[in-house]
Amino acid sequence: MPAVQNVLVVGGGAAGTAVAIRLADAGVAVDLAELKPEPMGVGSGITLQGNALRVLRQLGVWEQVQAAGYAFDSLGLRAPDPAGTLLVEMPDDRTGGPDLPATVGMPRPELARILLERAADAGVKVRFGRTVTGLEQDGDGVDVTFADGSRGRYDLVVGADGIRSSVRRLLGVELDTKAVGMGIWRTxxxxxxxxxxxxxxxxxxxxxxxxxxxxxxxxxxxxxxxxxxxxxxxxxxxxxxxxxxxxxxxxxxxxxxxxxxxxxxxxxxxxETHVLPAPWNRGRVVLIGDAAHSCPPTVAQGAAMALEDGAVLADLLLGGERVDDELWDAFTARRFERASTVVEASNQLCTWLLNNERGDVPGLMHRVAQTVSSPA
Ligand SMILES: Cc1cc2nc3c(=O)[nH]c(=O)nc-3n(C[C@H](O)[C@H](O)[C@H](O)COP(=O)(O)OP(=O)(O)OC[C@H]3O[C@@H](n4cnc5c(N)ncnc54)[C@H](O)[C@@H]3O)c2cc1C
Incomplete structure (x- = not known):
């Protein structure tokens, strides 16, 4: 029997939908509370690397992602000169395995729609416009108060509510999210x-x-x-x-x-950036995705790490029998160093640019690719 029978996931982004889908597919009752009143209507694009695609395939949505996005296998570096000269075209590592492209670009709202629809099909009870205002736990479960005054009791609460996580705040976890000194214009x-x-x-x-x-x-x-x-x-x-x-x-x-x-x-x-020191749980409440670690998108791995967090957490909950220190130690072992490596590499790229230093960008990107190539 899995370690949990009923779970509340707070936040319906990549991390939250990944854990919700895997658990619901295995018969666990999952409620998902998403603050937004409705699915994302407009938004920018997102770059999904092979290791993100590997998780999306495990979640059963690879064909939809492939159809909605644009796959490619190389990265170009160009000069800021009047011709936009192509300096080099580098083959990208297929970090999700040889049978998945190195990269897929896709519109963010499409990714959100695919994941949320898949969650609903798996039996996850997705509620929009909903959030939590209180968490009280004992050895067996968590009593949750929602913003509308309703209450629920769960075996586990997953805080997948992004960089400014309310769940993190309700737990009283102090985390210093730092601006790295760069801003991005997107269209x-x-x-x-x-x-x-x-x-x-x-x-x-x-x-x-x-x-x-x-x-x-x-x-x-x-x-x-x-x-x-x-x-x-x-x-x-x-x-x-x-x-x-x-x-x-x-x-x-x-x-x-x-x-x-x-x-x-x-x-x-x-x-912005932060890494929450391990462990990422406080008793029966755990933080995943950007709620636990966040990086500038210089190696385009944030969503990949969020998806991996969700999938690994679900694996451990389904494979274990209890929510105990052994489970959390295993979660830390599989997630902390890997996510921290990605955050450090993303920040390193920013530091080189901010200091006008000529760092080994292709070398660093290749090292990240090697790290994330093995399944999480
Ligand atoms: C400018 C920029 C560009 C990026 N580009 C890329 C990229 O190309 N590739 C890549 O892999 N990563 C990229 N990232 C990082 C990526 O967007 C994040 O790492 C990823 O979205 C994290 O997923 P998540 O599910 O943890 O959090 P989120 O995607 O933030 O999802 C959290 C969800 O929780 C909801 N929520 C928030 N508060 C509450 C609450 N109190 N109650 C209930 N729900 C709540 C939110 O509405 C949201 O739906 C980029 C980040 C930035 C800032």
């Missing part, structure tokens, strides 16, 4: 025919300019700059700022910039 638009993989432009007036195809007709593009307060800009000003920053980049960027016309498609966020 979502039509894919120029010539964009068939991610290209990164390092240098020029910004730290990085890049893009990733997310479908036959779509891509997301981004520019990373020194972090600054952009909160007072109007929508039109945000659009013109991103366009202006993009003027330094050419090749496919010329067409991407031309297509940059919709202010509602432009988004600005700071890069």
């Amino acid at each position: 979502f638009g039509p894919r120029p025919a010539g964009v068939t993989r991610t290209d990164l432009f390092y240098g020029g007036p910004s730290y990085i300019a890049g893009y990733c195809p997310t479908g036959e007709n779509s891509l997301y593009a981004y520019i990373v700059e020194p972090a600054q307060d952009r909160s007072t800009l109007s929508d039109e000003q945000r659009l013109s700022t991103m366009k202006q920053l993009a003027e330094a980049y050419h090749g496919p960027w010329d067409e991407i910039r031309e297509n940059l016309t919709d202010p509602s498609r432009v988004n600005y966020t700071w890069f």
